[in-house]
Amino acid sequence: MELFNLYQNNYLIVVVFLCLGVILPVVALFLAKLLRPNVPSEAKYTTYESGNDPFNDSLVQFNVRYYIFALLFVIFDVETVFLYPWAVAYEKLGIFALIEMLIFVFMLLIGLVYAWKKKVLKWI
Amino acid sequence: MIEGLLHDQAGLLNFVIFFVLGAVLLLVILGFVTYAILAERKVMGFMQMRYGPNQVGGPWGLLQTVADVLKLLLKEDTIPKLADKPLFILAPVIAFAPSFMVIATIPFTDKLQFADIGVGLLYYIAVSGLTTIGVVMAGWSSNNKFALLGGMRAAAQMISYEIPLVMSVLGVVLLTGSLNLNEIVSAQENVWYILLQPIGFIVFFIASVAELNRIPFDLPEAENELIAGYFVEYSGFRWAFFMLSEYVYMFAMASLTTVLFLGGWLPLFSFLDFIPGAVWFALKFSLVIFILLWFRSTFPRIKADQLMEFGWKVLLPVALANIFLTAIIKSLF
Numbered sequence: 001m002e003l004f005n006l007y008q009n010n011y012l013i014v015v016v017f018l019c020l021g022v023i024l025p026v027v028a029l030f031l032a033k034l035l036r037p038n039v040p041s042e043a044k045y046t047t048y049e050s051g052n053d054p055f056n057d058s059l060v061q062f063n064v065r066y067y068i069f070a071l072l073f074v075i076f077d078v079e080t081v082f083l084y085p086w087a088v089a090y091e092k093l094g095i096f097a098l099i100e101m102l103i104f105v106f107m108l109l110i111g112l113v114y115a116w117k118k119k120v121l122k123w124i
Numbered sequence: 125m126i127e128g129l130l131h132d133q134a135g136l137l138n139f140v141i142f143f144v145l146g147a148v149l150l151l152v153i154l155g156f157v158t159y160a161i162l163a164e165r166k167v168m169g170f171m172q173m174r175y176g177p178n179q180v181g182g183p184w185g186l187l188q189t190v191a192d193v194l195k196l197l198l199k200e201d202t203i204p205k206l207a208d209k210p211l212f213i214l215a216p217v218i219a220f221a222p223s224f225m226v227i228a229t230i231p232f233t234d235k236l237q238f239a240d241i242g243v244g245l246l247y248y249i250a251v252s253g254l255t256t257i258g259v260v261m262a263g264w265s266s267n268n269k270f271a272l273l274g275g276m277r278a279a280a281q282m283i284s285y286e287i288p289l290v291m292s293v294l295g296v297v298l299l300t301g302s303l304n305l306n307e308i309v310s311a312q313e314n315v316w317y318i319l320l321q322p323i324g325f326i327v328f329f330i331a332s333v334a335e336l337n338r339i340p341f342d343l344p345e346a347e348n349e350l351i352a353g354y355f356v357e358y359s360g361f362r363w364a365f366f367m368l369s370e371y372v373y374m375f376a377m378a379s380l381t382t383v384l385f386l387g388g389w390l391p392l393f394s395f396l397d398f399i400p401g402a403v404w405f406a407l408k409f410s411l412v413i414f415i416l417l418w419f420r421s422t423f424p425r426i427k428a429d430q431l432m433e434f435g436w437k438v439l440l441p442v443a444l445a446n447i448f449l450t451a452i453i454k455s456l457f
Contacts, residue, residue, distance in 0.1 A: 004157075005130075005132060005133055006130055009130045009132070009138060010130070010144075010239045010240055010241045011237050011239070011241065012138060012139060012142060013142050013146070013228055013239040014225065014228050014229075014239050014241070014247075015139075015239070016139060016142040016143050016146045017146055017224060017225045017227070017228040017239075018221060018225055019143070020143070020146050020147060020213055020224060021220060021221030021222070021223075021224035021225050022217060022221050024220070024224070025216060025217045025221075025365050026217070028361055028364075028365075029361055029362070031197070032197050032201070032360060032361040033201075035197055035198055036197070036198055036199060036201055036360060037198070037200050037201060038231075039200065039296060039444050044200075044202050045202060045203070045204055045205040046204065046205065047204050047205075047207075047267060047357070048266050048268060048270075048351075048356055048357060049269065049270075050203075050351075054206075054268075058266075058267045058269050058272060059264075059267070059272065060269060060272065061188055062126055062276060066276055066279070066280055069277075069280055069283065069284060069432070070280075070283065072436070073266070073284065073286070073287065075282040076287045076440070077287065080287070080290045080294075081345050082289060083294055083447070084246060084294070084297065084303070085293070086298040087294050087298045088297060088301060088302060088303060089301075090298055090301065090451060090454070094431070094455070095455055097365055098448075098451050098452070098455060101448075101451075102448060104446070105295075105444060105447075109441075109444070112436075112440070112441075114336075115429070116437065121432070121433060121436045121437060122429070122433065123428060123429040123431075123432040123433060
């Protein structure tokens with residue numbers, strides 16, 4: 001019970017920090033709203049484009065490369081999900097787990113080398 | 125008192141007390157940010173043979189940042205007509221909240237710490253990743269070409285450098301056998317991890333500068349090509365929250381570097397342990413901050429292609445090799 005309370009309290013602190021992190025911007029923006037001037041004019045609300053009138057749609061098409069890098073990120077992020085528990089428990093698991101992990105990472109490395117050779121990692 | 129409180133039943137009273145203590149920490153961090161900005165301008169000034177701020181608040185410009193914040197408070201707030209209003213308003217909050225949340229787990233000294241959770245390191249990494257969402261949201265909702273480009277670049281850079289960052293820390297986790305930041309510090313009683321994990325430290329430091337979007341990796345905010353990147357359309361206090369979250373991250377990342385690699389609150393030599401841990405922490409922390417400022421005034425910004433290729437072709441393989449090098453050395457000795 002004692003430990004459970006400790007555990008709960010520590011996560012309660014995390015919640016407190018979340019609340020503070022949201023409250024500060026809300027309070028500060030509210031204060032700013034009371035203090036700042038408000039003189040609206042048509043020109044102020046146009047989109048900024050270095051002084052020119054904005055043309056076309058702003059939500060332009062994107063290079064597919066961003067998407068490919070996001071995919072690569074997902075692959076390696078999932079890999080780290082496996083690596084973290086392994087690293088924590090490494091002392092108990094011993095040499096066998098090391099070899100297993102080497103094989104796992106080696107397979108992902110083959111993927112990385114393949115992407116490299118296919119010039120996916122090249123940013124133009 | 126706090127010790128007893130932590131063992132009590134979690135309830136409203138605890139919430140209120142933690143809230144007050146957390147608010148005190150928030151004020152301390154705001155004070156840090158105020159003077160970090162001044163220090164940045166002063167240090168850069170001296171490195172570039174000029175004075176930096178020296179008018180407001182005496183020859184050291186001690187009130188310069190305070191004046192700047194007051195000025196921002198009185199700025200008119202404009203939201204472009206074409207912007208996606210709810211997302212535009214929400215984005216600074218989403219970018220700022222995680223930057224303060226990550227500080228919850230960082231142990232400043234063995235006594236001065238907020239949440240001592242078992243997966244402290246993982247919590248830091250997971251929560252700090254959320255800021256990317258705020259940045260992309262700001263870039264997209266502004267409905268501006270520069271902002272969108274900046275937001276996309278920021279996302280690409282942050283996810284690319286998150287991988288080496290996460291992997292370089294694995295060496296430390298392997299040596300400690302725990303994700304708890306307190307245990308990581310106490311495992312450095314004899315030797316700091318910067319000496320046991322030199323490769324890991326270098327990869328971590330480079331990746332952390334990239335995660336902070338600071339020079340030489342500040343492409344998402346490149347002034348001369350993207351004006352200011354994802355926050356072009358923001359003004360007044362909404363803009364201030366993006367800057368604030370950047371500097372709070374600087375605080376958090378420098379603290380994390382101190383905790384993971386520089387021995388946290390532990391003294392340099394054991395005979396120097398009459399100096400309190402908080403002083404040691406502050407010294408190491410200031411050193412890391414100074415190096416970040418030093419980088420800013422010495423390095424040119426690198427190109428976008430160099431940035432991505434460096435992350436994936438150099439840092440990632442090096443970080444992976446470091447993990448297995450550490451694991452093999454650990455099982456041999």
